Amino acid sequence: MTITAEMMEGVTTELCREAAEHAASEGPDWLRARRLEAWDLYEATPMPTTKLETWRYTDLERKLDLDRLELADREAVPFDTVDYPEAVRTAMNEDRRGTGHVVEIDGAVVHVDLDPELAALGVVLMSLRRAVDTHGELLERHLATKAVPASDGKFQALNAALWSDGVFLYVPRGVRLEHPVRVTRWASAPGTAYFTRTLVLADRESQVSFVDEILSPNFESQTLHSSAVEMFALDGAQVQYVSLQRMGRGVFHLSQQRTLAHRDSTLDTLNVNLGASVARLDLNAQLLGPGANSDMMGLYFGDDDQHFDHSTSQDHIAPHAKSDLLYKGALDGASHAVFRGIIKVHPGAQRTDAYQTNRNLLLSGDAQAHSLPNLEIEADDVRCSHGATVGQLDEESLFYLMSRGLGLERAERLVVQGFLGEVLSRLPLGGVVEKVSRAIEEKLGHA
Amino acid sequence: MTDSPILKISGLRAKVAEEDLEILKGVDLELRAGEIHAIMGPNASGKSTLAKIVAGHPGYEVTGGSIRYRDRDLLELEPDERSRAGVFMAFQYPVEIPGVSIANFLRTALQARLDEGEELDLFDFQDRLLERMDLLDMEPAFAERPVNEGFSGGEKKRNEILQMAVLEPMLALMDETDSGLDIDALQVVASGVNKLKSERPEMAVLLITHYQRLLNFIRPDVVHVMVDGQIARTGGPEVALELEAGGYATYREAEAAV
Known part of the structure; x- marks a missing residue:
């Protein structure tokens, strides 16, 4: 069956049931x-409203218009790199130092390359859609099951029903990738809904870093980009995931991620x-x-x-595990940031170390930040802390910088760079830190 | 031209911005290239305010009088323009800039002095910074620390002197640089200023201080005593010694008697 444009209008109406059925028309039975x-x-699942604590500051009724969205047209994708x-x-x-690279355009993977030596060692980097055929058993066990299942919420369910493609990465036991695997995603059509997934499986004692860059032009009419990211670090594995979201205005970007860190593994994330x-x-x-560690930046x-x-x-x-969260943001114009974080220590998770810090820097009188850190502790031998600040760029700091010859803009830029830089200084990934710094500088240059 | 003052303050009156509190009540002061002047005075006499106003602090409003700097109207210039024109103030309370290294800060300050499109040569800068730090007996690692973050009082003041060494001002205002320093730290800071002064004798220095002890290490040509927003006396170094002996009480009495 082929599906035509007029059949796919809207994501929420019955036509979309057909879209889901269409999506389900290919692939194995389990999928x-x-x-x-x-x-x-x-x-x-009812649409979340601001009555729910987790959506209190994001009014979907005002901010998201699902009925006007169309599904991505998978056929219009350029195949030659010169057409990118x-x-x-x-x-x-x-x-160019990546060990592998995936390009996803408009919801479909159009390019994959992987260092042949790594491929020979059993590393798998491929389109998620293709992986359904080639690595069915691994996907059946891990895709939308323990990490980001449909039961997590309305949008998790929508993504699990309609995902068009994404990235599958498997790193076999003991294999260590010296340089990051890189993903570049691009969404080009206004008024479109994109659903993509990422599944990272790092087997025992393996090591990998994954840099996910998401780009688009500015759109006149709203475009939805929904991304589900599922990451597994088995015993002793080390995984670092970096998401660099640089999409254009007009995009509603949803990223739903879960990391599962097993014994003695490290699973760090940086979301920009x-x-x-x-x-x-x-x-x-x-x-x-025990021994698992997650740095969340x-x-x-x-x-x-x-x-x-x-x-x-x-x-x-589990007991004897550590997590350390640091989220920092600078807000100019009339922008608004919400941070809501919770540390949950389950019964029996003794000797937990868990920290959570959110800091906001307001650069304008119209900018706003809401910071809501929280703790829920059901074990008695733990070390936990949380802290949140919302501060302003004060007159004295600006005067200090200006008294050394920096113009107002240059002074503001330097303060923001320094403020955000603290997070990057925690990330031991050479090329990635520079890439993120450059992206911040570029935005500062335009601000 | 050498005779025209680098800084000429005439009848300067100023108040705290958005308040009616007048702090400077007609200040006159002339400073020539190469001279070192000290302004001494009791707390709340207005001496720090004067330095801040010369540097362009936004917390004060000038209500009368004028400040000429190298034959320009200084009050017309923004704080950053004053800096680029050669005015420097060492802060009494230097500000922390988290995440910004001293090296990065100074590089940015020097870059800001170049024309649009001109790029600072990073190797030249690095050499220059190391040479300046060497002159001031500072460890190169110091420049990698974030500006003033977690610094001791002495480190903060040394950082001010390092900035002065790199930016090479024509007019250096030292706002209570001696406050909060023990005698060893004071000597280190004073020796830094003296080195810079001997390197560039044409630099004018205005020392703001409450205590005479700084003037044992940096010798002023002229000493002013400021009381209640006005210069109450101007003289040579002997004025500072008199103050050391008699305190500010005589000036206060004189005020009260008027």
């Missing part, structure tokens, strides 16, 4: 069942939000084995009427 089940969950948008080629050329009109992050880090820098909503949770299920 079809999972998609349709996800769709049923999506329909059965300029921004994609620039991003690809910035750092610079672009989009609305960016919502749901990140849940699970510490599943976040950076955001808003201007105009950008709205960033970060919802994080640190789930300490």
Whole structure:
């Protein structure tokens, strides 16, 4: 069956049931069942409202218009690299030291390359859609099951039903990748809904870093970009995930991530939000084995009427694990940031170390930040702390900088760079830190 | 031209911005290239305010009088323009700039002195910074620390002197640089100022201080005593010694008697 444009109008109406059925029309039985089940969950779950604590500051009724969105047209994708948008080629050329590279355009993977030596060692880097055929068993066990299942919420369900493609990365036991695997994503069509997924499986004692850059032009009419990221670090594995979101205005970006860190593994994340009109992050880090460690870093820098909503949770299920969260954001114009974080120490998770810090710097009188850190501790021998600040660029600091010859703009820029730089200084990934710094500088230059 | 003052303050009156509190009540002061002047005075006499107004602090409003700097109207210039024109103030309370290294800060300050499109040569800068630090007996690692973050009082003041060494001002205002320093730290800071002064004798220095002890290490040509927003006396170094012996009480009495 082929599906035509007019059949796909709207994501919420019955036509979309057909879209889900269409999506389920290919692939193995388990996947079809999972998609349709996800769709049923999506329909059965009411749209979150501001009455819910987790959506209190993001009014979907005002900020998201699902009915006007169309699904991505998978056929219109350029296959030759010369046909790639300029921004994609620039991003690809910035750092050639990657061990592998995936390009996803308009919801479909169009390019994959992987160091042949790593491929020979059993590393798998490929389109998620293709992986359904080649690595069915691994996907059946891990895709939308323990990490970002449809049952997590309405948008998780929508993504699980309608995902068009994404990235699958598997690193076998003991294999260590010296340089990051890089993903460049691009969304080009206004008024479109994109659903993409990422599944990272790091087997025992393996090591990998993954840099996910998401780009688009500015849009006149709203475009939805929904990304589900599922990451597994098995015993002793080391995984670092970096998301650099630089989409254009007019984008509603949803990123739903869960990390599962097993015994003695390290699973670090850095989420950078610079672009989009609305960016919502749901990140849940699970510490599943003793000795597991998750550093959770976040950076955001808003201007105009950008709205960033970060919802994080640190789930300490096993004893003797550590998580450390630091989210910092600078807000200019009339931008608005929300941070809502919770540390949950489950019964029996003794000797937990869990920290959570959110700091906001307001650069304008119209900018706003809401910071809501929280603790829920059901074990008695733990070390936990949380802290939140919302500060302003004070007159005395600005005068100090200006008294050394820096103009107002240059002074503000330097303060923001320093403020955000603290997060990057925690990230021991050479090329990536420079890439993120450059992106921040570029935005500062325009601000 | 050498005879025209580098700084000429005439009848300067100023108040705290957005308040009615008048702090300077007609200040006159002339400073020539190469001279070292000290302004002494009791707390709340207005001496720090004077330095801040010359540097362009936004917390004060000038209500009368004028400040000429190298034959320009200084009050017309923004704080950053004053800096680029050669005015420097060492802060009494230097501000922390988290995440910004001293090296990065100074590089940015020097870059700001170049024309649009001109790029600072980073190797030249690095050499220059190391040479300046060497002159002041500072460890190169110091420049990698974030500006004033977690610094001791002495480190903060030394950082001010380092900035002065790199930016090479024509007019240096030292706002209570001696406050909060023990005698060793004071000597280090004073020796830094003296080195810079001997390197560039044409630099004018205005020392703001409450205590005479700084003047044992940096010898002023002229000493002014400021009381209640006005210069109450101007003289040679002997004025400072008199103050050391008699305190500010005589000036206060004189005020009260008027």
